[in-house]
Amino acid sequence: MLNVNKMNIKKTHIIIIIVLIILSSIPLYNTLMNYTKVSNTLTSVNNNYEEREKTLNDYTTLLEETNQSIQQLKAGSKYNLNDPSYNIVIDFLTEDKTDENTYDEQTYNCAHFARDVNNNADEKQIRCAYVYIMLKKGTPHTCVAFNTTDQGLVFFEPQNDNIVNLEIGKDYWSECMEPGEYRGSGNEVVSYTLYW
Amino acid sequence: MGKSEKITYLLSIILIGLILSWLILSYIVIPSMENRTAELEDGIPIINERIVERLKSINENRSELKQLQIGDEYHLYDPLYQEAQEFLENNKSYYANETIQKAKNQGLHCALADIVMGEEQFIYELISFNTVDKGLVYFETNTAYPVTPEIGESYITCVNPPYSANTFNDTITDIIIIW
Numbered sequence: 001m002l003n004v005n006k007m008n009i010k011k012t013h014i015i016i017i018i019v020l021i022i023l024s025s026i027p028l029y030n031t032l033m034n035y036t037k038v039s040n041t042l043t044s045v046n047n048n049y050e051e052r053e054k055t056l057n058d059y060t061t062l063l064e065e066t067n068q069s070i071q072q073l074k075a076g077s078k079y080n081l082n083d084p085s086y087n088i089v090i091d092f093l094t095e096d097k098t099d100e101n102t103y104d105e106q107t108y109n110c111a112h113f114a115r116d117v118n119n120n121a122d123e124k125q126i127r128c129a130y131v132y133i134m135l136k137k138g139t140p141h142t143c144v145a146f147n148t149t150d151q152g153l154v155f156f157e158p159q160n161d162n163i164v165n166l167e168i169g170k171d172y173w174s175e176c177m178e179p180g181e182y183r184g185s186g187n188e189v190v191s192y193t194l195y196w
Numbered sequence: 197m198g199k200s201e202k203i204t205y206l207l208s209i210i211l212i213g214l215i216l217s218w219l220i221l222s223y224i225v226i227p228s229m230e231n232r233t234a235e236l237e238d239g240i241p242i243i244n245e246r247i248v249e250r251l252k253s254i255n256e257n258r259s260e261l262k263q264l265q266i267g268d269e270y271h272l273y274d275p276l277y278q279e280a281q282e283f284l285e286n287n288k289s290y291y292a293n294e295t296i297q298k299a300k301n302q303g304l305h306c307a308l309a310d311i312v313m314g315e316e317q318f319i320y321e322l323i324s325f326n327t328v329d330k331g332l333v334y335f336e337t338n339t340a341y342p343v344t345p346e347i348g349e350s351y352i353t354c355v356n357p358p359y360s361a362n363t364f365n366d367t368i369t370d371i372i373i374i375w
Contacts, residue, residue, distance in 0.1 A: 007200070011200070017204060017211055024218065025214060028217060028221075035225065042232055045237055048240060052244065069276055072329050073264040073328055078271070081269070083270075111310060111319075114374070115373070115374045119373075119375050127270065
């Protein structure tokens, strides 16, 4: 009799615990559902936050880059060039000493003379062109040009500052340059290009 | 321990586990996640505000950059490397003189760089810029390839990407820069 009672008590215990498990599962299930919902919200908000943070970082980098570009451009040189009057050109060429340099076919030739006059003119804010001339004999020659405000386009030989009336078909040294000097055949101008 | 006692014990443990899980989730995990969500949600408007500020500053900088990059053939400025590169990438002219003229028309201070090669003194024309961020740089006008010419070097090895072998002597003997 006592054993039967004990058995019944144990069964009752088990049943009570099972009922309790079932009862506690209901709020736990609800809590789990809530957890899932909160977790999804957090993931979504987190993704949104990270995306915006990345955008902010990208914009910050871009802003720094543009700031740097502005500083660099402000620090860089500015060049204001002017087309000179004919007299300004003459004054400049008289003052400029490039024509006193010594010609050397290999190390300091016509290209170097024209370069130096052109670059010196730029430094004095005088707009000057480097003129590449192809001669009939197949070798190139170079001189300089100015677009003067009073006499239009004028050419000069940088080795002696003589004026050059550049014309295709004419001998560069004896016919185009003033005063001219004959330097052999094949010096007729075939074409020329201005580099401003 | 009898069978029914074992079952009772096991079920008790399950019950305790369930109750603990519920307690931990309800009072620790979920509130912590909610707090984090709230923090992030509060942070988003602040970030948004900063994004708007940055955008405003970027736009202001862009306007300032535009102003700094205004010029013509009489008003030149040394450009940024990227600016020079973009100009050349959009350049449709094949010849150096046309390219240089176009660059100067846009206010870009640039030079004709005559690369003198070999005993024949063959000249190859490049465009050169004294960029404000990378210094003096050279480009081929027809390909927009950057070139780093050095006297004594073979020209084809100075181009990036380098060209395949040449049939003539392309050793650079001089670099003449005409601004």
